[in-house]
Amino acid sequence: MAHEAPFQLLHSELIHYICKTADGADSENGRSVTKLENMGFRVGQGLIERLTKDTARFKDELDVMKFICKDFWTCVFKKQIDNLRTNHQGIYVLQDNKFLLLCHMSAGKQYLEHAPKYLAFTCGLVRGALSNMGVKSIVTAEVSVMPACKFQVMIQKL
Amino acid sequence: MSRQSNRTTDSKKMNSELFTLTYGALVTQLCKDYENDEEVNKQLDKMGYNIGVRLIEDFLARSSVGRCQDFRETADVIAKVAFKMYLGVTPSVTNWSPAGDEFSLILENNPLADFVELPDNHSTLVYSNLLCGALRGALEMVQMAVDVKFAQDTLRGDGVTEIRMKFIKRIEENLPAGDE
Amino acid sequence: MAVCIAVIAKENYPLYIRSVATQNELKFHYTVHTSLDVVEEKISSVGKALGDQRELYLGLLYPTEDYKVYGYVTNSKVKFVIVVDSSNTSLRDNEIRSMFRKLHNSFTDVMCNPFYNPGDPIQSKAFNGVVSGMMVQTG
Numbered sequence: 458m459a460h461e462a463p464f465q466l467l468h469s470e471l472i473h474y475i476c477k478t479a480d481g482a483d484s485e486n487g488r489s490v491t492k493l494e495n496m497g498f499r500v501g502q503g504l505i506e507r508l509t510k511d512t513a514r515f516k517d518e519l520d521v522m523k524f525i526c527k528d529f530w531t532c533v534f535k536k537q538i539d540n541l542r543t544n545h546q547g548i549y550v551l552q553d554n555k556f557l558l559l560c561h562m563s564a565g566k567q568y569l570e571h572a573p574k575y576l577a578f579t580c581g582l583v584r585g586a587l588s589n590m591g592v593k594s595i596v597t598a599e600v601s602v603m604p605a606c607k608f609q610v611m612i613q614k615l
Numbered sequence: 616m617s618r619q620s621n622r623t624t625d626s627k628k629m630n631s632e633l634f635t636l637t638y639g640a641l642v643t644q645l646c647k648d649y650e651n652d653e654e655v656n657k658q659l660d661k662m663g664y665n666i667g668v669r670l671i672e673d674f675l676a677r678s679s680v681g682r683c684q685d686f687r688e689t690a691d692v693i694a695k696v697a698f699k700m701y702l703g704v705t706p707s708v709t710n711w712s713p714a715g716d717e718f719s720l721i722l723e724n725n726p727l728a729d730f731v732e733l734p735d736n737h738s739t740l741v742y743s744n745l746l747c748g749a750l751r752g753a754l755e756m757v758q759m760a761v762d763v764k765f766a767q768d769t770l771r772g773d774g775v776t777e778i779r780m781k782f783i784k785r786i787e788e789n790l791p792a793g794d795e
Numbered sequence: 796m797a798v799c800i801a802v803i804a805k806e807n808y809p810l811y812i813r814s815v816a817t818q819n820e821l822k823f824h825y826t827v828h829t830s831l832d833v834v835e836e837k838i839s840s841v842g843k844a845l846g847d848q849r850e851l852y853l854g855l856l857y858p859t860e861d862y863k864v865y866g867y868v869t870n871s872k873v874k875f876v877i878v879v880d881s882s883n884t885s886l887r888d889n890e891i892r893s894m895f896r897k898l899h900n901s902f903t904d905v906m907c908n909p910f911y912n913p914g915d916p917i918q919s920k921a922f923n924g925v926v927s928g929m930m931v932q933t934g
Binding site: 632635636639640642643729730731732733734737 | 904905907908909910911919920921
Binding site: 499502503505506507509510512513514515516589590591 | 805838849850851868869870871872899900903906907909913
């Protein structure tokens with residue numbers, strides 16, 4: 458059986474590497490966040506392709522979104538999204554009360570500023586998965602209290 | 616919900632696929648960032664080392680494996696416990712040197728390289744080099760200095776994937792090892 | 796056994812197309828292209844019919860005098876088209892299905908190859924091998 462420890466360590470190494478190489482060149486860490494996001498995007502494309510290989514065709518956008526919250530999230534993060542809300546106009550909010558990639562960080566305020574780096578890959582993961590299912594979106598994340606996390610998905614209408 | 620949820624059985628496999636795909640994204644990113652394969656190999660080894668020195672703690676806590684008597688026992692633990700636990704495969708341990716200080720891990724399938732087809736312009740890329748660094752880093756934490764490298768790789772047309780490990784020396788406990 | 800196998804991106808341009816006799820290549824491209832309309836039709840009718848299975852396999856798209864054209868669509872909206880000779884009457888629906896499954900599995904591996912850019916033409920040796928195994932051997 459394969460374990461999640463290697464993934465978590467790899468994820469940390471990824472952040473460490475990307476942020477270190479960005480230092481100096483551009484002080485703003487927006488660029489490294491974008492890089493991490495893009496890597497997540499590609500992984501999301503591949504993962505969802507595998508995961509939906511044996512499922513029936515999706516009915517609509519909401520059907521895809523539910524799949525992300527249940528099956529996709531369970532496979533990646535060992536649990537389902539705790540709460541999915543939508544305004545039915547293309548905005549979805551996915552809430553995870555105990556987000557795996559934040560669990561190893563202390564709840565202190567000083568870590569909050571590092572949170573974006575730890576969420577960028579996952580934002581990309583979701584955007585890549587949706588994109589491969591034909592749903593174009595922008596995904597952002599916010600943390601107010603560790604390790605709870607909200608992902609906001611804004612669907613881009615054609 | 617109309618969708619049947621019979622996929623829980625796949626979740627363990629999926630998690631290793633997540634690792635495999637994330638690793639792939641890392642390697643291709645490094646290939647973009649560095650001029651040549653040699654530097655990518657070096658970087659992968661370095662990152663592997665960082666992972667290894669931390670993974671060993673998790674491993675010791677989880678496996679309840681005690682101190683190994685000799686290098687042969689170490690080889691067995693790596694193949695049968697560590698690889699199985701983290702990569703879901705059990706390589707075979709073979710090709711011992713007469714002195715017993717060198718052996719090979721033969722992987723019939725390498726989860727890191729599951730879906731990979733190397734492009735022609737990366738003929739010297741050691742795609743899975745992270746594994747070498749991880750083994751080196753982990754063993755260093757248990758006072759063993761080793762040399763690890765790929766001897767064969769199915770990605771480059773070999774029949775099997777072979778990791779060659781050589782024992783160098785025992786590291787004295789009172790010396791600072793690795794990064795503090 | 797197929798005379799033509801094609802993979803079409805969700806934006807409806809070909810990612811991969813291979814056919815047997817080279818002199819007919821254009822004709823096959825045309826056949827595949829025409830079949831896409833039928834695929835769209837089948838997909839968009841989802842949910843309208845009662846007891847809809849929403850299967851990935853779309854079945855026979857249409858028969859022409861010389862060929863039968865079958866279709867399959869992945870959840871990522873990538874289409875697979877298999878063209879077989881009409882004279883080949885021994886081919887069962889189940890065999891067509893299993894050919895599509897094999898294609899799909901191999902395509903999924905292509906998508907997971909980190910060196911592959913999704914949306915680019917498929918040049919994978921493994922995928923090529925799978926397709927070769929399904930094509931009618933000529934010459």
